[in-house]
Amino acid sequence: MDDRRLAAIPQRLRASWLRSERYGVPEDEVRPVFTGTVDTSSLFYECGHEVLRGLHATLSNEPISLMITDSDGLVLTRLCTDPAIVRSLDRVYLAPGFYFAETNAGTNGLGLALADRTATLVRADEHYCTGLRGYTCAAVPVVDPVSGALAGSVNLTTWSEQSSELLLALAQAAAGTTAALMLARASGRKARPAPRGEVFRVYADRVQPPKLSTAWTSAVATAAEAMLEGRVVAVTGETGAGKTALATLARRSVRPRERLLNARPPAPDDVGSWLRLWTPELGKADTCVVVSDVDALPAWAASSLAPLLSGFVLTATEALPEALAPLVDVVVEAPALRLRPDDILPLAHYFAHRDRGRDITFTSAAVRALLSYEWPDNTRQLRQVVRAAAARSDVVDVQHLPAEVFTSVGHRLSRLQVLERDEIVRCLTEPGATIAQASAELGIGRATIYRKMAQYGIKADQLRG
Template sequence: MGDALARRRLLTSARAELLDHPDVALPGIPRHVAASWRRSLARGVDPGVIANRFHPDLDVESRLVRCARPVIEQLADQVAAIPVCVVLTDDRARLLVRVDTTTAIGRIADGNNFAEGFGYEEGAVGTNGVGTVLERGGPVHVVGAEHFVEQLQDYACAGVPVRDPLTGRIEGVLDVSCRAEHSSPLLLSLVGSAAGRIQEALLRDRDGEQQALFDLYTRVEARSSRAVLAVGRRTVLTNTALQTLLDPGDLVAVQDHARFLMLRGPAVDDRLDLPSGTRVRMRGSTVEVGGSVAGLVAVVTVLREAVGVAVPRTPSPAEAIGTSSAWRAAWAGAVEALSAGAPLLVVGEPGSGRRRLLADVDRALPGGGRVVEVGPADAAGGFAEGIPRSGALPLVVLRDLDRWDTAVAAGVIGALRGAGARLAATVCEPAPGALAGLLTAFGHSVTVPPLRNRSGDLARLVTGLLAELAPGRDVRLSAAALRTLARYGWPGNVRELRGALDAALRRRPVGVVDAADLPEFCQSAPRSTLRPVDLVERDAIVHALRESGNNRVAAAAALGLARSTLYRKIAQYGITG
C-alpha cells in the first residue's frame, strides 16, 4: 500500500510540474507515459475534464466487430470476477463494442464517456489505454495517476493493438478497463492473448478469393514503383503511389471502372477520362478462383495528353448525371452513333438505365427528343408505315431485343430501316448468342454499367430521383441513409433504387429521409444470392432490430432466437444497420 501511495505522489507531482514547466525533465516516469503527457499537453488536452466527442455513424457490424465479438465475450467471462469493461475500438480510437462484467462498472464508464460511439483518442482525453496504444503502435498499461486527465486517475486500462494479419495495419484496439485497485499486470497478458485470437479470426475470415487477390496485388506492387490498384467484390487495395496520384473523386471512379472491367476478360488495357479531366491508363489482369473472377489488379498511369469526346449536357435527368468512366464512355458512344444516324445497340443489365440513356442523349442532340419504344408485345401491326419520312425522325427503340421472336424482330428491323427510321435496341448483358443474325443490323454498341459499378454517382442519382418522385417538395437523405444505400449491392440497378426511394417517401413524404425509412432490404449486403425464404427472414430481423432501437438482445427475444443465432444471421445476411 505504501509503495502504491508513493508511486501516486511521484506521478501527481511530476505531472503538476510538467503543467507549469513543459520542458521539465521527468525522472522516474515511464518513458511512454512521459511522452504521452507531453503530446497531451502540446495538443491542448484539458487535464481537468473529459472532452471527447460522440460519433453517431460508426460501423458497429464491421468485419472487425464480427470477428472480435466472440473473443470479447470469452475474455469477459475469463475476468468475470473483477468489475471491468472490455472494449473494442476502431483505428481512430472510437468505441465499437463494450461488454461490462458488472452494472456498476458500466455506470462508471458511462460517466466517463467511455461508451460505444465515443472517441478516446489521446488528443481528446490524454493518456489512456486506447488512444495511447494507437499513438505508440504497441501495448500500453496505464494505471491510476499515469492518466493525464484527473477524472481518469482512479482507473486502470490495458490496451493492445489489433492488426490485420496480412497487411500488419492496426485495425483497432482491444482494451480492458477497471478501477486502479483491481488492476494487475496479468490483464495486459490476457488482453494480448485475446487480441491474437481476434487476428486469427480475421485471417480465417478472409476467403480464398480475397487471399488470391491480395497475393497478386503484393506481387505486382513489390516489383513496381508505380500506382497499383486491386479491386474485388468487397475489397479495395491501393498503394501510396495511387493515393497521391489521384484525388478522391478520381480514385472512386477508377475503382468503379475496375469492377466494371473485371468481368470482361482476363486482361485489361484501357484508357479512361476521370471526373477531374485527368486521363489515365489501366493495365492489368483479373484473378480467377475456382472458375470465377475474384477481382482485378492493375497498374494506373497518368497520360499527359488529354484526349476525349465532348459530352453534351442535358438539363438535369437523373440517370444522365454520372461521372463514372464507364457511364461517360457509354454516353459518349451513344452521342457518336445517334449523331451519325447509325443504328445503336445498348447492352446492360435490366434496370441499369439503358432506355433512359437513349432518351436523354437523343433529347440533348439537335432536332432530337422524340423517342418511340417498341416491346416484344407491340411488334404486331404496321407501325413502321406511320413513321414520317421527312422532318425530324423519331428514335425507335426496340426494347429488350433478346426477348423477341427472332423472325419477328428481323422483319421489324427490316421495315424500320426501309422506312428510314433512326434505330436503337436494348439487350441484356451478355447478349444471347441467338441474336447473332440480328446484330448485323447495328453498327455501334455501348455498354451501360450496373449501379454497383457507379458508386461515385449514387448521391447525384438519389438527388435526381427524389426530384422526380417528389417534385417541389423539400426532401433529402440523411448521411446515414446515403451510407445505407451505398452498402447495398443493387441487383435491380437504378430501377430498384427508384423503388426504394419511392417506398421511403411513403414513410417520410417531406423532410430528411433517414436509414430507418428505407425498405428493409436496403440494410442487407449478403455475400450470396438469397432464397425467397431467406429474404423473409432477413426482413423480419431488420424489422425487429429497428423496433428495438438496434438492441440485439431485445431483437433476439422478439424473434425467439438465441443471441448467438441472431449474430450469425446478421453476418449471414450482411445486415448493416
C-alpha cells in the first residue's frame, strides 16, 4: 500500500483501508461473497424499498443506482434505469445477492457506513479496490427505531465524475424517511431513545440487592474470578438482561473500594468527544470503566479502544467487534430473565423498594401475572413495569400492571389493536369485574370479548385475584 497516498485520505477512510488490508481484500479485484438467497420479508426492506421507489421515480433520468442492504452488507435490491451504470455495476458485482461489507469488498460507501454506523461518502480513489474507483457512493445506516438494532443501509451510487454534493443528503433523507416509516408501522410502539453517551460513576446501591438464582450468581462468580486473575472480561446477553449490573457486581466483589465508571455508547457522530471524555480516567489509580454495548460502536472507535483494553470491562448484545474480540480473555453470558423465573419476584420487590424507599406489596394475582409473563426485554422491562405500578399504589394489583403483561401475541399489532387490547384488559382488571360488565362498558357482545381475548392472547386466569 502506498503510504503517501494513504496519508492523504481522511482518518476514517485511512482506518478502513488498514482494516481492508488486514482482511486480505485484494486491491486490484472486487471479489464480494455471493449468496443465492435474499430475505425481503423484513419491515426494514418493506419500508426502505417503498421509499427508494419514490426517490427513483424522481431521479429516473439521472445516472444513479439506489440500493438497500441488510446489516451485514448484503445488497437486497437495486433500482436503476441507466443502462450504462447498470452494466458497469454488474461487472463489479454491486448487485442483489452480493455482500459488500468491508471484510470482503474493502473500503466502500455502504461497507464503511455499516462498520462505523454513520453517514458516509466515499469518492472515486477513496475506494480500496481499484475496480470501484469509477464510482462515488453515499450510504447511510438505518437503525430500527424500536429495538435500536442496526437494520441495514441505504446506498446511492453514481459515476465518480458526477457531482456528489447532494448525493449524501439524498441518502440521509431516504434513510430518515425509512426509519420514520418503520416506526409508523411498528404497532404503535414508542421509538427507542437515541443514545446519549452518558459517562457516570457507579455508586453502591442504598438498597441491599436481593439473593438471586444460581444461574445469576454463577455468572457473577465466573466474571469475578476472571477479574481477580487480571483477565479481560466481556459480559454478553440479550438487551435488558442486566449485563452492566453483572459486570458491576463482579467488579465490586473483587475491588469494593475501586472507583467504577460506566460509559454508555453515544450517537456515532459524538464518539470522538465521548472517547476524549473518559479514556483519560483509565490512567488513574484504582479506577475501572465498564464500557457498555461495545457492539454498537463504530469500527474505528472499537479499534481505538483495543490498546487500552486492560483498563476496563466490556458488555455487548451482539458479537464483539472484530478489533476487540481477540483481546478478550473470558466471555460471560448474563442469563435472560425468562430462564431464571425464581428471580422475577425478588427483583420486583427490589425495584419497587429502590424507587419508593419502602416495601411494596404485590397481590397474589399480580404475582401470578408477573411470573407468567416471558419478559422479552428482560430485567429492564420488569424494572419499568414495577416502577410504574409502584408509583400508583403501595399494594400492586392487576389493574396497576400494563396490558402487555397479560398477553402473548406472536405478531405486531396495529395502533388500533393496541388500543383495543388495552381497553379490554383495563375493563377486566377492575375490582370485581366480570365478562358481562366489561361487555356492557365496552358496548360489545360477550362472544366478541372472548374472541378478542383469544386474538390478543389475553390470559383470563391472571386478570383477577
